[in-house]
Amino acid sequence: MIGPCVKQVVTATIVADDGMQFVGTNYCLNAQQTCPRGDLPSGVGYELCVSVCKQTAHAEVNAIKAAGDAARGAVLYLHGHTYACADCRAACDTAGIRKIAVC
DSSP states (O other): OOBOOSSOOOEEEEEOTTSOEEEEEOOBTTOOSSOTTTTOOTTSOHHHHHHTTOBOSOHHHHHHHHHGGGGTTOEEEEESSSOOOHHHHHHHHHHTOOEEEEO
16 A cells, blocks of 8 residues: 555655755555564664565655756755755755755
């Protein structure tokens, strides 16, 4: 069942220079009743998000996919998390995101 991550719902909104907005979430293709990561700290056990919950990507990456070329020079607003992981920061750099704002 497609649905939100049971541990932490994260939304990333990219606002392009022209004002267009592109949203990505960390929704799962196999949403669970209980998080397989349990009480693991943030940043640990993400492989379970993929293997068990079938999460396609983090919210930041899904927003970048939605924005395509419009991501270059844009600002990404991150809701529901306190930081962007190293992989997501690298994806933002590659896409040309000029700023990540944690809200």
